Amino acid sequence: MSNAKPKVAFYWCSSCGGCEESIVDLAEDILKVVAAVDIVFWPVALDFKKKDVQAMPDGSIAVSFINGAIRLSEQEEMVKLLRKKSQLVVAHGSCSHLGGIPGLGNFWNRETIFRRAYLTTPSTDNPDKVVPLEKSVVDGKELTLPRFYDTVYALDQVIDVDYYLPGCAPPRDLILNAVTAILEGKLPPKGAVLSPNKSLCDDCERNETKPEKLTIKEIKRPWEVMLDPEKCFLAQGVICMGPATRTGCGERCIEANMPCRGCFGPTDQVYDQGGKFLSAFASILDTNDEKEIDKIVSTIVDPAGTFYRFSLPSSILRRKKLEAVR
């Protein structure tokens, strides 16, 4: 059984599965990866169990790619186990890197999320008002479920993380570069985000259409206007997270004529993507009149959810104040 190939594990936590898809999307390149490594754990594709991981010696996995945010006690337990067994842990994708879309749950808590998901959505049919319980008794037998936390966490808030692969989902070239760097031992310093450290605007093809002095009089949501396929989104009055977002994504959204939503997170110089974007965005609003500012601000429907779409759990405030959640 023993061979010299490095052992690799993939695991998913609170995520949509898109990051697993990003591995499969390596297409024929995955064969090169498979030829170079031994995949020892990959629940979405291969039939290994937790006990198989428990039986491995500590540090015997060369690298674990973990996607998804931490929302359940089970996820915390699994990533702690993988951390113990792995030399390197890579946070794969926005959710494990920053908290991601599931991280928007930090505007709520367990109770309000359960109420909405199991009781009040129009499509819910739950006359007995059953909500998940950590312990319940059915036919005299006790059943257990993992604990659902009030707060969603990014991976590095729960375990030590060596590298971050950003993106929702990370693009194929970044994954391949990361795997190659690991196999060849040519890794950057610990803690690095494996994508260029500059903003998306630096690479954006539309940058040239940005006026000398960028100003916005009126804010439009993408569905309210016919978007010019070549012009800078901000110059069209549409919120684009490009200025506060790391590049390296290949501008997939921009090419599809949609503004950047910020999935790559901030650059190394920025602590808080939402705060920094707010700073940049407010400064280009084209008025000094208090009433007009109020009017423009009132048209930004959900600033927190827009500016922290992918990064709420890893932001400075991390969540809505718990006692303020209703």
Added chain:
Amino acid sequence: MSNGPFEPKLVGFLCNWCSYTGADLAGTARMTYAPNLRIIRVMCSGRVDPQFVLKAFAEGADGVLISGCHPGDCHYQEGNYKALRRAKLLSKMLEQFGIEKERFRLEWVSASEGVKFQHVCNEFTEQIRKLGPLNINQNGGNHEQRQA
């Protein structure tokens, strides 16, 4: 500390040219005012990155004040207008985080307005005293104990 009556912890970012000088005037004129505001001097209210405000709240501030030159008086032409635009948007966003509007203030205080500075300090302190502690400290109560 924790057992005594609640004393608001306030952080104030004051611009070098007007508000800090105004605060200094209040001091040299020996005006008395609430000692709750911890003052940080910045070159311009437009220099105050919203991240500073978020960080102050996350680290235990019960209220944050930004103070700059009156509109039209900015040493750098329009830094204070930038501060105004940011403050309006930030204030809306802070409410989404459960931080009441009253906890974040923007005030114009000129270099000659020591009295206004005194008044702002006293009023802000009393307002936050009534609201009570924010309790959003990252090391404190805003997160559950995950481990049983």
